[in-house]
Amino acid sequence: MTEKTLHLAVALDGLGWHPAAWRLSRADATALLTARYWNTLAGEAERGALDLLTIEDSLGLQTSGPDGPDGRLDQVRGRLDAVQIAARLAPLTRHIGLIPTTSTTHTEPFHVSSAVATLDHVSGGRAGWRPRVSATHAEAGHFGRRDIPPLDLSRLDEPETVQLVGDLFAEAGDAVEVVRRLWDSWQDDAVIRDVPTGRFVDRERLHYIDFTGQWFSVKGPTIVPRSPQGQPVVAALAHSSVPYAFAARHADIVFVTPVDTEHVAAIVAEVRAAEETVGRTDAPLRVLADLVVLLDETPTLARRRRTRLDELHGEEFTSDAATFAGTPGQLADLLADWHRAGVDGFRLRPAVLPNDLTAITRVVVPALRDRGLFRAGYPGGTLRDLLGLPRPASRYAVAATA
Amino acid sequence: MPKQVILAAHFPGVNNTTVWSDPASGSQIDFSSFVHLARTAERGKFDFLFLAEGLRLREQRGRIHDLDVVGRPDTLTVLAALAAVTTHLGLAGTLNTTFREPYELARQLASLDHLSGGRAAWNVVTTSDAFTGENFRRGGYLDRALRYERAAEFVRTARELWESWPAEAIVGDRDGGRYIAEASPGAFAHRGDQFDIAGHFTVPRSPQVHPVILQAGDSPDGREFAVSSADAIFSRHGTLEAGQEFYRDVKARLARYGRQPDDLKIIPGVTFVLGETDAEAQERAHHIRRQQVSPQTAILLLEQLWNRDLSGYDPEGPLPAEDPDVSGDAISRGRAGMHPDPVDTARQWRALAEEKGLGIRDLIIEVTGRQSFVGTAQQVAERMNHFVQSDAADGFILVPHLTPGGLDEFVDQVVPLLQERGVFRADYTGTTLRDHLGLGPARPVTEAGAM
Numbered sequence: 115m116t117e118k119t120l121h122l123a124v125a126l127d128g129l130g131w132h133p134a135a136w137r138l139s140r141a142d143a144t145a146l147l148t149a150r151y152w153n154t155l156a157g158e159a160e161r162g163a164l165d166l167l168t169i170e171d172s173l174g175l176q177t178s179g180p181d182g183p184d185g186r187l188d189q190v191r192g193r194l195d196a197v198q199i200a201a202r203l204a205p206l207t208r209h210i211g212l213i214p215t216t217s218t219t220h221t222e223p224f225h226v227s228s229a230v231a232t233l234d235h236v237s238g239g240r241a242g243w244r245p246r247v248s249a250t251h252a253e254a255g256h257f258g259r260r261d262i263p264p265l266d267l268s269r270l271d272e273p274e275t276v277q278l279v280g281d282l283f284a285e286a287g288d289a290v291e292v293v294r295r296l297w298d299s300w301q302d303d304a305v306i307r308d309v310p311t312g313r314f315v316d317r318e319r320l321h322y323i324d325f326t327g328q329w330f331s332v333k334g335p336t337i338v339p340r341s342p343q344g345q346p347v348v349a350a351l352a353h354s355s356v357p358y359a360f361a362a363r364h365a366d367i368v369f370v371t372p373v374d375t376e377h378v379a380a381i382v383a384e385v386r387a388a389e390e391t392v393g394r395t396d397a398p399l400r401v402l403a404d405l406v407v408l409l410d411e412t413p414t415l416a417r418r419r420r421t422r423l424d425e426l427h428g429e430e431f432t433s434d435a436a437t438f439a440g441t442p443g444q445l446a447d448l449l450a451d452w453h454r455a456g457v458d459g460f461r462l463r464p465a466v467l468p469n470d471l472t473a474i475t476r477v478v479v480p481a482l483r484d485r486g487l488f489r490a491g492y493p494g495g496t497l498r499d500l501l502g503l504p505r506p507a508s509r510y511a512v513a514a515t516a
Numbered sequence: 517m518p519k520q521v522i523l524a525a526h527f528p529g530v531n532n533t534t535v536w537s538d539p540a541s542g543s544q545i546d547f548s549s550f551v552h553l554a555r556t557a558e559r560g561k562f563d564f565l566f567l568a569e570g571l572r573l574r575e576q577r578g579r580i581h582d583l584d585v586v587g588r589p590d591t592l593t594v595l596a597a598l599a600a601v602t603t604h605l606g607l608a609g610t611l612n613t614t615f616r617e618p619y620e621l622a623r624q625l626a627s628l629d630h631l632s633g634g635r636a637a638w639n640v641v642t643t644s645d646a647f648t649g650e651n652f653r654r655g656g657y658l659d660r661a662l663r664y665e666r667a668a669e670f671v672r673t674a675r676e677l678w679e680s681w682p683a684e685a686i687v688g689d690r691d692g693g694r695y696i697a698e699a700s701p702g703a704f705a706h707r708g709d710q711f712d713i714a715g716h717f718t719v720p721r722s723p724q725v726h727p728v729i730l731q732a733g734d735s736p737d738g739r740e741f742a743v744s745s746a747d748a749i750f751s752r753h754g755t756l757e758a759g760q761e762f763y764r765d766v767k768a769r770l771a772r773y774g775r776q777p778d779d780l781k782i783i784p785g786v787t788f789v790l791g792e793t794d795a796e797a798q799e800r801a802h803h804i805r806r807q808q809v810s811p812q813t814a815i816l817l818l819e820q821l822w823n824r825d826l827s828g829y830d831p832e833g834p835l836p837a838e839d840p841d842v843s844g845d846a847i848s849r850g851r852a853g854m855h856p857d858p859v860d861t862a863r864q865w866r867a868l869a870e871e872k873g874l875g876i877r878d879l880i881i882e883v884t885g886r887q888s889f890v891g892t893a894q895q896v897a898e899r900m901n902h903f904v905q906s907d908a909a910d911g912f913i914l915v916p917h918l919t920p921g922g923l924d925e926f927v928d929q930v931v932p933l934l935q936e937r938g939v940f941r942a943d944y945t946g947t948t949l950r951d952h953l954g955l956g957p958a959r960p961v962t963e964a965g966a967m
Contacts, residue, residue, distance in 0.1 A: 118760075121729060136688070136690075136695055137690050137693065142688060143686060143688020143690070143695060144686050144688060144720075147630045147720060148630070148828070149600070149630075149631045149632075149633070152631075153600075156789065172696060173619065173620065173623075173716070173718075174715065174716065174718070175701075175715075175716040175717075175718050175812040176718075176747070176902045182715075183699075183700055183701065183716055187693075187695065187696050187697070187698075187699060188694060188696055190695055190703065191695065191696050191701055192681070192685075192686065192696075192718055192720040193701075193718055193719070194626075194627040194630055194631065194719060195719075197593060197596075197624075197627055198592065198596040198624060198627040199591075199596075199627070199631065199633055200709075200732055201593045201594075201596035201597040202596045202597065202599055202600050202631045203595050204547075204597050204600070205551070205592035205600040205601050206600050207549070220620065221620060222615065222616075222619070222652050222653060223614070224571070224615075224651045224652055225590075225615075228589070228590035228593075229590045229592065229593045231589075231700045232589040232593035232594060233544070233585070233593055235545060235589050236547040236589070236593065236594065236597040237549055238547075244905050252619050252716070253715075255713060255714055255715045256619040256713055256716075257617050257619060257713065258711060258712045258713040267567075270546060301683075304587075305545075305586075305587070307537070311812075311950035312537075312811070312812040313582045313584050313812075314536055314582060314583060314584060314585055314586055315580075315582045315586045315587070316582070317579060317580040317582045320573070320580050320586075329541060329651040329653075330652075331650075332649065332650070332652070333650035333651055334649050335573060335580075337570045337571065337572070337573060337587055337588060337590075338545075338587060338588070338589055338590060339545050339587045369946045411866060412689070418584075425602075426693065429835040460719065471572075489666045496547075505787065516696070
């Protein structure tokens with residue numbers, strides 16, 4: 115193998131990322147409410163030896179508009195809690211990383227910390243977390259604790275919006291900081307079960323985190339003993355400078371959305387610059403490029419399927435990430451190009467589930483292996499091991515011995 | 517046909533009833549422990565598995581409590597994972613309403629109900645504890661008097677959300693291009709004293725529609741909350757007579773809410789100790805009590821009543837002569853108060869210790885003992901059935917003292933005897949927890965009267 119192998123992830127959402135996916139999916143329309151559907155997807159992803167899967171989530175109903183329901187009848191609506199899905203998948207998978215999405219705006223950091231650490235325990239060290247800012251009026255209305263004005267895409271550059279987004283990301287940063295401190299708040303060896311002294315834990319190895327920030331404060335320690343990875347893997351989706359900085363400060367993986375090879379190089383440069391600017395000392399971000407994929411046996415068939423989906427949708431599908439429609443071989447070539455341009459790997463978003471996932475695992479993966487770009491199987495170990503990320507020591511243990 | 521016994525299993529939690537020092541005690545954290553207990557319960561055809569919850573580590577004398585099991589995994593996450601390794605067992609978790617919001621919790625519970633095929637249950641608890649609140653955005657803001665008000669409105673709001681998707685909302689008509697039948701599925705608006713929220717719920721109707729609601733408080737407010745809002749209630753009434761009195765009282769209150777006596781199950785939490793002979797069981801019970809109340813634990817439990825630092829006292833020596841401190845802050849935090857009148861309780865304990873010649877540790881063992889069913893498997897099966905047939909309970913939540921194997925002998929020895937008597941199922945006849953409990957379909961919130 116002459117080149118470093120790449121990391122490969124799959125993003126799961128509904129019946130696929132194309133809004134008309136449910137019209138052509140092999141799965142039935144209500145499948146996404148069943149455990150069997152998710153088990154099938156995870157099993158398929160693991161068959162392809164993919165590094166990890168992510169599960170999208172939101173505290174509002176899916177919509178094609180910027181904020182609030184769009185009144186459409188022709189798209190998938192309704193979904194389950196992503197952490198619950200990930201936990202349901204954990205005992206039935208063995209190797210693949212499981213990364214659910216939660217809100218940093220409305221969900222309590224203490225609850226998230228417990229849930230993701232527990233996901234790490236029940237999966238034997240395969241948990242991750244994708245923190246996500248909830249910037250919509252609709253989601254805020256479900257909680258009634260704060261007002262967020264309706265999101266207007268034509269006013270994104272106005273000072274109030276810039277300020278709001280800045281605040282939401284700063285709060286998200288505090289939330290991740292708290293979650294990570296809580297993950298560290300039990301040292302690995304805190305449970306001592308010392309019968310002679312009658313002590314179950316050594317309280318000197320449990321730590322208050324005493325976080326006080328602009329938006330909230332949290333005392334700690336967590337209720338969950340330190341998990342197999344110590345720190346589950348934190349992943350962030352980022353499209354611009356504010357989230358790049360957020361990822362550089364707080365995440366282990368960043369999902370980015372280049373449109374072509376030149377853009378790949380530019381984004382990677384921007385991410386590395388952000389790491390420098392924030393003074394990152396952890397392992398460099400693993401940069402994975404997002405790509406919506408629609409695969410078929412010939413370029414013509416793939417194009418035709420894309421056209422068919424767009425017709426069913428009523429307009430051309432566009433997304434924050436670029437869309438690829440072609441053969442698995444063409445996709446493998448493109449991934450190799452982008453990989454050379456500097457990304458560590460990819461998070462593929464299947465246009466139709468499970469159809470395009472199956473094409474990834476059964477055809478794209480072998481094609482990447484033929485090119486020497488992907489592992490033959492799972493080497494064993496935790497998600498951190500798989501990603502080449504070191505297992506961090508508890509910051510409090512380090513402080514105690516320093 | 518005799519009344520059928522309800523059986524549930526509690527995963528041994530973070531208090532001194534859980535014996536961690538025994539060589540047979542395994543991990544409290546490893547998922548394999550939860551799998552073992554859940555599979556044992558399902559092998560025994562139990563109604564459900566029950567997990568408690570903690571949101572802050574307990575403290576005593578300003579330091580984290582270190583003598584009992586400390587720490588546990590997140591309740592909902594474990595239950596969702598257990599759904600993957602069980603097929604029929606109900607999955608019940610304690611989830612505090614004070615530091616959660618209805619939209620999010622209703623969503624999680626509905627998701628668990630979908631992912632388990634209709635086996636989710638929620639034990640609704642409240643706290644006004646600012647100590648616990650220090651881990652949350654909201655802090656300890658809630659006035660004690662508002663606890664059940666918030667809880668009742670919380671449950672009502674959750675029910676509104678669970679009902680917000682009509683059963684036929686998803687049509688999935690591929691040819692006609694209609695995924696949903698209406699433009700605004702999940703629409704809701706709740707305006708109340710505690711919650712003012714509106715929008716769209718994201719989880720379509722789940723198999724049970726309303727996951728089973730459990731309630732665990734015994735105050736008059738708690739009882740009223742249970743009869744208005746719950747499907748089952750945990751109680752702690754040790755004797756047959758106390759159980760019967762509680763049972764009569766609670767079941768009689770149901771009519772005012774338009775509910776039948778069978779609509780609310782009474783399921784006390786109980787312990788059990790089995791032996792080949794009664795004498796052997798008694799001896800094991802005593803041994804377990806000594807494991808549960810170590811010398812250090814005896815002093816700590818005494819401090820919780822006295823509300824003073826008693827670390828200088830000899831665990832085998834006499835009780836303190838001074839009275840409990842009722843003036844200052846609680847010495848123990850993160851633990852529910854157990855003694856309404858500490859000075860009077862202390863007086864009773866002193867009298868008991870003197871009468872029986874007990875030192876601190878033996879006194880604590882005597883006064884905190886709640887070993888409900890001790891005897892041979894035959895005796896335990898008979899007594900449990902007697903409790904149920906004479907309306908002191910509808911069934912039991914068994915609290916083993918060992919993790920994870922503490923339920924094994926009960927399932928192997930006692931369950932077959934209950935089955936022989938025709939008072940416990942030989943196999944599951946339904947698939948949802950509501951089926952197991954004989955609750956019937958969820959009653960729509962719109963018909964639920966004065967909830």
